Amino acid sequence: MEYVYAALLLHKLKQDITEDSVKKVVKAAGVAPDDVRVKALVAALSEVNIEEALKAAPAAVAAAAPAAAGAPAGAAAGKKEEEKKDEK
Structure with a gap:
């Protein structure tokens, strides 16, 4: 979950969600980032409109x-x- 939270934080701050930026946020939280998970998350989110996903989430x-x-x-x-x- 920490990787998803890192991506959401970056999105909220209008920062690019890159492998490097996600790793930095996760490290800042005191967790050693897993390169495979970071890479998978960034690849998966590259095809997602996060703003639309967040708007649809309250309905679920x-x-x-x-x-x-x-x-x-x-x-x-x-x-x-x-x-x-x-x-x-």
Whole structure:
């Protein structure tokens, strides 16, 4: 994930996303960069319009939110059943 975050930071700062710039950001975060991962990320992002991808991302997150919100309620119901069993 640190490589993706590095690329997003560079994009936000309107800097070119190059192998060298990604490596510098990752190093600045205290991580030893993996040349293969950096090269793969830069190659993959060369064909992506990052601005459009970021605009489309909130729609995907919003669609997943209701499923995540329902999970704790189910867990709480299961806990109540366990408490009833313990009382018997």
